[in-house]
Amino acid sequence: MNRDEIEGKAREVKGKIKQAAGDLTDNSRLHDEGQADELAGKAQGTVGTAKRKVGEAVEKIGKTIKK
Numbered sequence: 001m002n003r004d005e006i007e008g009k010a011r012e013v014k015g016k017i018k019q020a021a022g023d024l025t026d027n028s029r030l031h032d033e034g035q036a037d038e039l040a041g042k043a044q045g046t047v048g049t050a051k052r053k054v055g056e057a058v059e060k061i062g063k064t065i066k067k
Helices: 003-025 028-066
Strands: none
Touching: 003 028
16 A cells, blocks of 8 residues: 555545534534545545556566566
8 A cells, every 4th residue: 555545545544434423413514524525535446556556567668677
């Protein structure tokens, strides 16, 4: 896992907690903020995964070229 994947997952969890807190306190603004955080976290995690896979592919190509 890379930094974006880890931070994205943390942001997702933070968003879910905000949503739950918003539901418990009947605060729709907090709930909506939580949804936004969760979606942003998922996007950041997806970017991180893509970066990692590209890096792995480049590394694999490099190893193949060296042979």
